[in-house]
Amino acid sequence: MGMETRDVAYIALFAAIVAALAVFPPITLPLVGVPITAQSLGVMLAGGVLGAMRGGLSLILFLVLVAIGLPLLSGGRGGFGVFLTPSGGFLIGWIFSAAAIGFLTERFWLKLNFGIAFGICVIGGIVLLYAIGIPWVAYAAEISVWTAFTGSLPFIPGDIIKCLIAATVMVIVKKSYPIIVPRGAGGIHDNV
Amino acid sequence: MLTDLYVYGSSPLHRCKPSIKIGALTVFCTLVFIYNSWITILVASAMVVAGFLVAGLELRHAIISVRPAFWILAAIFIVQMVMADISLAALIILRFMLLILAASLVTLTTKPSEFVDGIMAGLHFAPSWVPKENIALAISLCLRFIPLVRTVLNEVRDAQKARGMDRNFKALLVPLIVRTLKSADEVSQAIYARSLD
Numbered sequence: 001m002g003m004e005t006r007d008v009a010y011i012a013l014f015a016a017i018v019a020a021l022a023v024f025p026p027i028t029l030p031l032v033g034v035p036i037t038a039q040s041l042g043v044m045l046a047g048g049v050l051g052a053m054r055g056g057l058s059l060i061l062f063l064v065l066v067a068i069g070l071p072l073l074s075g076g077r078g079g080f081g082v083f084l085t086p087s088g089g090f091l092i093g094w095i096f097s098a099a100a101i102g103f104l105t106e107r108f109w110l111k112l113n114f115g116i117a118f119g120i121c122v123i124g125g126i127v128l129l130y131a132i133g134i135p136w137v138a139y140a141a142e143i144s145v146w147t148a149f150t151g152s153l154p155f156i157p158g159d160i161i162k163c164l165i166a167a168t169v170m171v172i173v174k175k176s177y178p179i180i181v182p183r184g185a186g187g188i189h190d191n192v
Numbered sequence: 193m194l195t196d197l198y199v200y201g202s203s204p205l206h207r208c209k210p211s212i213k214i215g216a217l218t219v220f221c222t223l224v225f226i227y228n229s230w231i232t233i234l235v236a237s238a239m240v241v242a243g244f245l246v247a248g249l250e251l252r253h254a255i256i257s258v259r260p261a262f263w264i265l266a267a268i269f270i271v272q273m274v275m276a277d278i279s280l281a282a283l284i285i286l287r288f289m290l291l292i293l294a295a296s297l298v299t300l301t302t303k304p305s306e307f308v309d310g311i312m313a314g315l316h317f318a319p320s321w322v323p324k325e326n327i328a329l330a331i332s333l334c335l336r337f338i339p340l341v342r343t344v345l346n347e348v349r350d351a352q353k354a355r356g357m358d359r360n361f362k363a364l365l366v367p368l369i370v371r372t373l374k375s376a377d378e379v380s381q382a383i384y385a386r387s388l389d
Binding site: 003004005006008009010011012013015016017019020023038041045049057061062064065067068069070071072075077078079080081082083084085086087140141142143147151165168169172173176177179 | 195196197198214217221257260261264265267268271272275276280284288291292293295296298299300302303304307308311323326329330331333334335336337338340341342345361362365366368369370372373374375376377379380381383384
């Protein structure tokens, strides 16, 4: 796998960034009244800044720390219980979300612009995340997938705003402090 | 700075090994899902209540654990009541609350450091392809980075507040990420310079 100490440090850092974003007070959208938290923004950025492998591992690390009882989720939540709530699937989905966003970002790295980054965030951060989270709710709560989907709709406007912010930040960080090595290329990793 | 959810105590549950508690929780949750009936709910409730009493936890600990899931549980209750009947709705909500409370019983009686020690001890027995040192390093670096990122975030927020941009996520996140990525580079170079990797 070829993990260097620097990769381990990046993984640890983004787990810490996702944790730190819990301190942002949730912004409530005026029309739908659903609070949006900044934490899933960190999930998109973990993939979009670090790439698939490191992004996914940083979310695994973050969720392990949550599971062992550190209150790192927004609202000071933590412990095993959060994975057993109806929305537990969305937490597990964060791992795949970050990995998918990372994979696509690596794939389109050389021509990454705001539009492509936004598309990547929508695919990994909304489509894939909901594809994991919604069946979980439906199974655990014994409701139909369609009902679970309808119940999740109010969260989508907030998620789209997060995709817009994440895409902007991804493109700026790519220009100012690139971490990702594009797929098929290599060697820029040594420029300290 | 880094708090946890642990409640101090010296009950048998507090002293039990974390791995045993996790194993028991997994078995409990699986059984509650497989044997889905009122009898299961009653037995499981009795077990959870007994657990809370043995551990010397109070009602407020239980309320704090369930409260974050309150609204989504209320929504599911209403949907189930409309689509099925009130008894199924109650069964499903009670099952969720039991699972959450059983899990919080583990969380409230186990220090995060005990879990970390357990993970480290478990890594001793892991096969050789598992990058044990890297896992241990990632956990300890992350625990160090969380207060660092919070400090940087507060500094960036103060700086952008002076510019009237503290509600602008881009103006907060870009400096936060670039500054902390540099710190992560410095830390890894320091580890490398001391030949620890």
